[in-house]
Amino acid sequence: DGGITQSPKYLFRKEGQNVTLSCEQNLNHDAMYWYRQDPGQGLRLIYYSQIVNDFQKGDIAEGYSVSREKKESFPLTVTSAQKNPTAFYLCASSVTDRVGSEAFFGQGTRLTVV
Amino acid sequence: GESVGLHLPTLSVQEGDNSIINCAYSNSASDYFIWYKQESGKGPQFIIDIRSNMDKRQGQRVTVLLNKTVKHLSLQIAATQPGDSAVYFCAESDASGGSYIPTFGRGTSLIVHP
Numbered sequence: 001d002g003g004i005t006q007s008p009k010y011l012f013r014k015e016g017q018n019v020t021l022s023c024e025q026n027l028n029h030d031a032m033y034w035y036r037q038d039p040g041q042g043l044r045l046i047y048y049s050q051i052v053n054d055f056q057k058g059d060i061a062e063g064y065s066v067s068r069e070k071k072e073s074f075p076l077t078v079t080s081a082q083k084n085p086t087a088f089y090l091c092a093s094s095v096t097d098r099v100g101s102e103a104f105f106g107q108g109t110r111l112t113v114v
Numbered sequence: 115g116e117s118v119g120l121h122l123p124t125l126s127v128q129e130g131d132n133s134i135i136n137c138a139y140s141n142s143a144s145d146y147f148i149w150y151k152q153e154s155g156k157g158p159q160f161i162i163d164i165r166s167n168m169d170k171r172q173g174q175r176v177t178v179l180l181n182k183t184v185k186h187l188s189l190q191i192a193a194t195q196p197g198d199s200a201v202y203f204c205a206e207s208d209a210s211g212g213s214y215i216p217t218f219g220r221g222t223s224l225i226v227h228p
Contacts, residue, residue, distance in 0.1 A: 004157075006157075031214055031215075033215065033216075035218075040122040041122075041220060041221075042203060042218045042219055042220040042221050043158075043203070043218040044218075045215065045217075048215055050214070058215075090157050090158070092157075092216075094214055094216075095214075096214050101209075101214065102148050102160045102163055102216075103148075103205075103216050104160070105150075105157030105158045105159070106157050107156055107157045108155070108156065108157050110155075
């Protein structure tokens with residue numbers, strides 16, 4: 001079945017450690033996004049990519065990095081510079097070749113600093 | 115409906131009642147709107163969308179109303195069921211302006227009592 005797969009579902013990070021969250025899609029979507037969700041809050045955009053080998057910062061990019069070497073994959077690295085990384089991270093993808101299309105989401109990765 | 119503040123707005127209804135969830139959007143150039151449903155610990159799922167050239171769109175048990183004059187969007191759920199309990203987000207994008215990136219509101223928690 002087509003969809004977006006995020007892994008792992010749960011991730012624990014020690015202080016000062018970098019961790020990478022995986023996001024893979026087989027929907028043949030050009031655009032991919034990373035959002036952060038804190039309890040009781042909406043989704044805030046971290047990074048997005050509308051084409052391979054290109055990506056743009058979102059509203060809260062500090063302390064995060066991404067790469068887009070393949071159309072199917074958009075991994076997010078949470079670096080030690082991110083001082084409050086505990087959150088629920090959501091990856092999404094969408095088409096870009098028509099006006100107005102919904103974003104499809106993965107099931108999320110819950111990151112906890114220990 | 116949505117409001118400014120630290121706590122997620124909550125709507126409590128009885129099973130079988132109709133529910134109305136409201137959303138105020140910010141960008142007057144937004145021309146594509148989506149409602150998502152997010153169950154606990156999962157990614158958001160698409161419910162219904164509407165383009166700015168419409169003011170009403172109906173789906174199965176759901177209706178979205180758009181009032182561009184006051185930048186207001188609502189989601190009506192008919193005969194609400196316990197399985198409808200979730201957090202509901204509205205998202206907007208300026209699709210004709212070349213941006214496919216959805217911007218999310220804070221969400222409303224719907225609690226359905228059996």
